[in-house]
Amino acid sequence: MKSVETAKVISSRNITANIYDLVLECPKIASEAVPGQFVEVYTGRSDLLLARPISICEILGNRLRLVYQVVGKGTEIFSKLGLGDELRILGPCGNGYKLNKEKSALLVGGGIGIPPLLETAKQLGGKVTVVLAARTKDLLVLEDEFAKLGAKVYTATDDGSVGFKGNAVELLRQEDLKADVIYSCGPKIMLKFLTEYAIEKNMECQVSMEERMACGIGACVGCVVKIKNGDDWEHKKVCKDGPVFEGREVVWE
Template structure:
């Protein structure tokens, strides 16, 4: 069940183009956590009607207040307003929203994050206590964030950059293919990032017969399924809402040609 809370910013850090922000969020995690991969809907400024959906990087139950961390880039007026908020400022936050990844704490997963899709995968890594492998991708070295955090939480971390400035020179699906060729003893592939990346990762997972879940990114309006802004086309011809039915879907559900 989503709750609305006034959440105080307790820390803020710049990571390349991204802002890393930790919030005290009352009992939000205890009340509404389902699984890694959920998001929060943040009110950004008095004059901006729509909230901004931001994936949760990590969260934990704590006393007296739960903690959650969000990582985002400035993409417009709303996120610019959010990036300018100082430590100690309180935000109006609705969450935890959406359905996250279907996972077992004792499971072993191949976690794939691209660009700003990297942060949500950290919560997945923490959930499986060091047994999973992470593959992180971005346009260049400065787009690969949270590497040290993933190294602390994963058995192995691989990196790909489009320009070759760090790790494998190319896209993450090549590393997914390499990893599954060498070791396909994974419960599933879990991915978050741009749609072309997700499509390619899903194709590789299907080639090896490994289940694949993808976190879809669509523009949102209400965040509760009442509007049609975040509709996503499914392979069976239906349309689902990313905010209410997702953001995570089985890759075989998605119409990748839409």
């Protein structure tokens, strides 16, 4: 069950570059949340009406941790919040990953797609293989936290400032990483090539998608992706049918 809740800011800090870490007290939404879901965060401003969809990085009892990147005026407002401030959020939105603890897992995160994989790794028991990729060192977050869970962590940056020089899928190929199931989140182009890799290696590949949305609950039909339907395709909603889809079902463009 989704709800709208006034959340209290427990902590808000800048991790690196323009990436922020926000912990909110929101008992109703936190108690319902599962890994891979997101919350809609309202700016409280009449000129910035639409909520900003932000993935859930960690579920901590009656709190949620959100790790997000400042990409515009809305997220800039969030970055200026401090202890005790309040903001309205709606959630939990969408369907999370289909977790299967019986099967070996490979988690692949690109850029600001990394955060939702932390709770996913936790709930899979920690001992998973994780590939974290970003443009550059400053944008590659949470590496130590995955390691603390007991995960085997690989990193890649486009500029080689840390880890493997190249993208996530190139790293997967070089290391010949395999598992039963891939859980992933990141830029569309990464998810597309990751899906191709998964098909080649005969792996299941859950991808978490993103698209511009207005309502976050399936009413406005704004945030669509093309999903295969027999010989044809249909538009499915990221917010309600997703954000997690099986990579094989997505019509990649």
